[in-house]
Amino acid sequence: MNDAAPSDAATPAGADDEAAWLQAARDALARTDAALAARFDRGEAVDRLVADRARAIDGLIRDAWARCVPGAAQLALFAVGGYGRGELFPHSDIDLLVLADEAEQHARRDALACFFALLWDIGLEASHAVRSPAQCTQAAADPTVLTALLESRPLVADIADRSALAASIAPDKVWPARDYFLAKAEEQRQRHERFGDTSDNLEPNLKDGPGGLRDLHTLGWMALRSFGARELDALVGLGHVGADEAAALEREQEALGRLRFGLHLVAGRHEERLRFDYQKTLAARLGYADDARNLGVEQMMQVFYRAAAIVRRVNDRLLQRFEEHFDGTAAPEPLDARFELRRGYLAARDPDWPHGDAAQVFELFATWASRRDARGLHSQTARALAEALDLVPGYAAATPELRGRFMALLRGERPVPTLERMARLGVLGRWIPAFAQVSGRMQFDLFHVYTVDQHTLAVLRNLASFGQPAPEDDRFATAREVWPTLRKPELLLLAGLFHDIAKGRGGDHSEVGAEDAQAFCAAHALPAADTALVVWLVRKHLLMSITVQKQDISDPVVIHRFATQVADRERLDYLYLLTCADIAGTSPKLWNAWKDRLLADLRTFTRLALRQGVEHPVAAIEHIAETRAAVRGLLSTHDIDDDEASTLFLRFPEYSFLRARPDQVAWQALALRDAAPGDVVVAVRSLDAGDHALEVFVHSPDRDGLFAAIVISLDRLGLEIQQARALDGPGGTIFDSFQVLPGDTRQPTSIAAIERRLTEALSGPLERIRPARRTQPRHLRHFRIVPRIQFDDGAEGGQTVLSLVCTDRPGLLADIAHVLRKRHLRVHDARIATFGERAEDVFRISEPDNTALNQDSRDALRDALLSRIDGEVKR
Template identity: 65%
Template structure:
């Protein structure tokens, strides 16, 4: 029960009111949460919460302000729209002249305090009409909040006064407002990489999120004077179908945001991994064999955001036309014209069939001067999507028109446009199935369709003829392709079967063959596309998990590739695929791996698979190459022979000539038995280093090196540990900075590592670090395997470890190996998002492979180490 305001107030009564109100709000919120869980209408839930808060705010106002106070109260911002999410701010404006503000300053302070004590996160401003004008003029966000002001305690005169204070005749005329809000939107989108397809998208601020819908509303209010759908449809600014789509997707996004606030229990707009599974379960999604519940929920979000962006492009263009006016059309042909630089259909009834649609994309590809697609034509295209058949139901002539698009100018840009506008998903239904599909892991940072488009974009960059330092050979290989469209088809289909269960490479290969046969490709071209899709992971897995310096590995890989055309296409597809999976995944080390594997395989194919490279021949080639480098810098043959005699023979079999020359040069000033540490930058990747450790062998050396590199913030990509003459080791490491912002120099690495190894190795232990937040939500059951493999003239044990990645993992594994007094001869470290897949070649202290008892003991130690991290 409210009581009339007086000049005196009772703090105890205020506290009792605030406590009772807080309890009532909590009870109301709990009831709304129950309605939400019962699939209640989201707009009614938002309105109901706003109405409850309205009642509380009005009661506090009447409780604190006298009835004759010449002050008015408005809800502004989202609260002014009557949309109030569980953790949203309560934005208020008190309107009144300066003397009224001063005369009731204590009452206003009491009013705001009461609301805060009642648990409402109030944001407030106290201004006169003139102050509103000034503040809105200086800050467009103030104007935007005031555009949706709603009366809580005010008369019509006050409402009119506020509207006049921010009228377009006074400040921010429509043209200026549109330009400012458009730039604001561009900057906001840029903060999120200009894509909605982020692993942890922002439901409110991100591209295609709720802020975009609100921006369209604000623009309409300022430019046209209304957001009423009937009025907008009457003047052609909005189609009924577009409004229905906007409303449907707005409600879907609002439901996600409402649920996110509930599961987070705080104001959270980012759909973080911490909440994704909880929210998916709360929304009623259930895991199935092909699709996790969280993946189903996220696919719904990505599709909603994509539709928001698609319709938003049209609305922005129409607002622009409203401000600029229609220009005289410029005819292109019988079907199309340019309107203000945008491609437009001349016939109001366009399109009559799918052929007209393909003709539009062909013209668009040919007209590089076109700004884009005219909004009304884009809407007509959206309405005509049902006219586009699936390719297997289309006529032969229509299929050939599609192939002409693929062989024509800007083929990749055309595919991107067709995907964004929904055409590609109609033509290839399997592509529609993966549109917006995410995988709940940290390796795939884009949805399947966006990843596919990123791969195609990379292929287009290879075709541009402009060298990119990130890729050593791609721009040299591309001109050798016989039919580039074959590779584009492989890129389009390589992941198209994800989410169906089974091996997506095998299923996608079947899809690719059916598509190629339907489009009239020759058997040779069809077989190549099919093989590329089926084997698209072969090159990356070989390079990252096997020793490509081993001639036997090269021979096996070359045997599977079989010919030069396959190799060229597979190399380009692999580079494009890895670089298109995550912006951080491609680096100089992977570039060199792929380039080395490509070059070695090309030579193997040239020699003929019946003539594999012998170990002795490979060793001789490496020696000669290293010798040429050393003699070019002044070393005599005798000096080179002496240096080579101090190095392990297997190094010449597995190393590169430049690497052998660098290591040999490091020995020049050293006496036999004296060690050193050297590091050098790897070109093409900032912070990447190659580290060489030459040291007397002793127990725990590998573990000490790994722990020290880990302390330096360096992630090991590959390690090779070789035993040389005189009890010396030749250990080499390829490392990358774990944090690009902290990259130690080669000199610092040399100094720190040499200092660490000069002391007792027993004092060097792995650094304990907290697991990053995002890794806590991805648990991979550890798998530890043992196999016996050849290691030069002796046998070794190959330890395979698959588990959840975390900081310091390799250092802990190395420590476990040290604990069992095992020797490491080779290590290949591969990380795929949250998944670590590491391979080690190890022996016991006598250089013998591990027996079953030793394997079991090591397995138990490693599992205990990994399980301990979960605690």
């Protein structure tokens, strides 16, 4: 044991100058890291850099060992884990194993303590284990420990030590190869699940995320345990990996490794997540520069997303082959002349498939769609498909027969899973080249949490779900009722496929995407009416979401304008479903019951306007009468007769019957039923089954600063305001309504608690209610939006419209309301819209005497708002 190798670093002679040796070692480490960083910046291959760093660390560790551990000690030292693999990134873990029997461990305890302390003093944060061979066997019952030991590399050890360690973890003692494979496959599945089974998030993990370096390492561990192969070339020779697949994995490993090496450098510490804090700096260091279409950071992230997609694709194939190696092949189940099932996987029967014929590629997907029992695509056929991708032409160059086959897939069984499979396997990007351009393309903001291609597939999945039976926790109010009425559902799928396909190409992506859709539909010989519908949907796919989020859909003028743009009920229904799917597919947090109801209401109001004719807007008097009648009907179920209802109506502003829904007015009337004049009335109701989206109603004698006090109180209760309406009631009262969402759905405040605490707050002095102070979330610091404030004359007369665009943050609305209160301004209405990091809020305000703001007041308010917003951002 203890065959110490000479160090590359000079070791001071004599035992008294340890401080000098430590300084020399630290200097050597610093020089090594600086030289490696310079080589990285010159573009040198990462595999050489991480290997050279491991060798440099080997020398320092051996020197420290020689200074502390006597040559006669029966101890062996191994590098394990990634260090054992011979890879050390700038801030990677350094994992060590000391192998010795238990008596020797005890006898050399002081020497080992000296050794590990010396490593820390150098600046090497090494983790270690001290075990005997028998203890290694026991510890390896944990597959994670076994994995680290599998990659052991001797630093100070002889042949006997190496043999003892290998024997302690041999398959006949712990984790036979098949069991190990199954355990690691399950571990990978669970790891992917923790990351939402997608690498396409805003701050992906380069190491542990799906398609990251850990997936590559997992394949290596499986190969090492199963076949004793440490290199991909050995698996190629054994026939388990194709040469093209090995080349693809090596290429993407270099791409991912380069990102990881650079990330460690810019972070200055062990960091595996591509956090916003580092993305722009890393992109600049890697040489990515902004251009007219894409930011440099977006270009860099696209490299990651595409690399991760390829790693996942090849990883799936190899796992299937390893599974076949252990479980063997079963008799195939023929399906037709071309395809069969092998152990449940769809496979081409002919090894020479697809014979240079792109039509057979489309036939494969048609067969796959018809077989719900297929576990997936057989690895051999998946590889043959990958090698045959060049056969698939872009649709513009394809034959009419091939175009017909694609449309048959779109109109056939389970078209959305088919499109997902085609996208994942690279076929869709070949058929529609514009889709390939958005594959892996991210947008550097907080609104779009998926790459464009993954968002598109999420939209298509949402559309497909509308045709399925409703789950118990259905998130969509009426979408499933609308879907069966569609004339041709495939047209909606086409619109979903093309709605964002032009992102990153400059100009308005809706207009450019509409041109793409026009060309696609014409090439596939769609009828003129169908083409016009698809093109219109792509061009106008944002119209409905912008209308509900930025305008007052209870205003007949807004409905009339929207109905005029939509023009007919078929377009309305298609656009409604596309909008629901698009919003819900943008971010898991973006869709909620409040947005669901807004869109459903806009559809209902617009259908009425279209039925009556857009040239004849609904008369206000007629609409108020209809609402009153509907409210009376609802109140009658609570034993409220017409006389009592009429009395309650006297407490309402006439505006309520024009702008509010009948169920909303009835709910507010019930809240006022037992209230005395002068009471503060607070009522809260849930808009969904999970009490996530809430409506808050406040009725109170009016006081200066009341709106601000309500907003600040809701903020302090952890509620995020999505919409606010402030109406003046009879007798100097207010009728304020708020649509809110809990900031933390894991620990929501109960409805009863909200009602009690808000009532208590509003019943006392309002001046004591002040905005809470919060630290700005980390991710918002990287998305600074220059505030824009605009004033316009209000359509209501005597009011001013204040429009504010700035960076969103917790407590923003409360701070704005506080400024308005200090300026003694009245708030009559508010539209709150948030798009990721971007807040776009609109308020109708006036002076205390209900007059519009003059120029001096506007200038003073602008200065006060900018001071508050900028001050909070900088804080």
